[in-house]
Amino acid sequence: MNERSVQHTTFVIERTYGASPARVFAAWANPEAKAQWFPKADEFDFRVGGREFNRGTHEGVTYTYDAHYQDIVPDQRIAYTYIMDRDETRISVSVTTVEFQKSATGTRLIYTEQGAFFDGEDKPEYREQGTKSFLDALDAVLQRERMPEESKH
Template sequence: MQERSVQHTTFVIERSYGASPKRVFAAWANQEAKAKWFPGPKLFDFRVGGREYHRQTHEGVTYTYDATYQDIVPDQRIAFTYIVDRDETRLSVSVTTVEMKPEGTGTRLIYTEQGAFFDGTDKPEDREHGTRLLLDALDKALQDELMLDEKIH
């Protein structure tokens, strides 16, 4: 019989972006905008109670991300719960809050994740590292959007 374990963790990542809270929020709330920095979902229903679902296979292993939006305050806050599976194995369950606060002409984003990681199948430090990479990709997508706006105007 396999020994079971749970590792609980919380991590907080703070970032400053040169875009308004409205633009940062839109990068999370709009499927096309989010696909520029986060792997494209198969299902995207951005509303309280709505789901975001991704399933992709990499090197013969299928990963599933299944999120449910719990709270949305336009331009200020998004709270969601999500699970990650590898094939038929549940790796983790998380509660995440993304806060967007005005900071000068830009935005201070505060990403807080509270996770339960099961049976040593995933590591919190790996999740935090991956999240930092996604938030870097968000920054690049926002910068690209601002540059495009400047060219148009």
């Protein structure tokens, strides 16, 4: 039998976006908007108790992301739990909170993830780096779609 292990970690990523909290929140809540910066979901039910699910293959390996929304406060907070599998192997389980706070230049987003990473199959630093890349992609989308009234700020 293989040695089993679990690595627990918490990481926090903060970003400031030049868009209103309502626009940044909508980029998470609307499936078409979210697909511009995060892998397109096979299932997207954005409500408390709802599910976001996608499965994709990269270099012959199938990855599964299966999230369940636990708390949603429009324009303020999203809390969800999710699992990640690689093929048939569970590689992590996480609890994530995304906060949207009004700032002088738009929105301060605070992303907090608490994860359990199993058997060395995934590493917290890989997840944090991947999340930073997604949040950078979100910034690029928001900048590209900047509304005229927001560009005055």
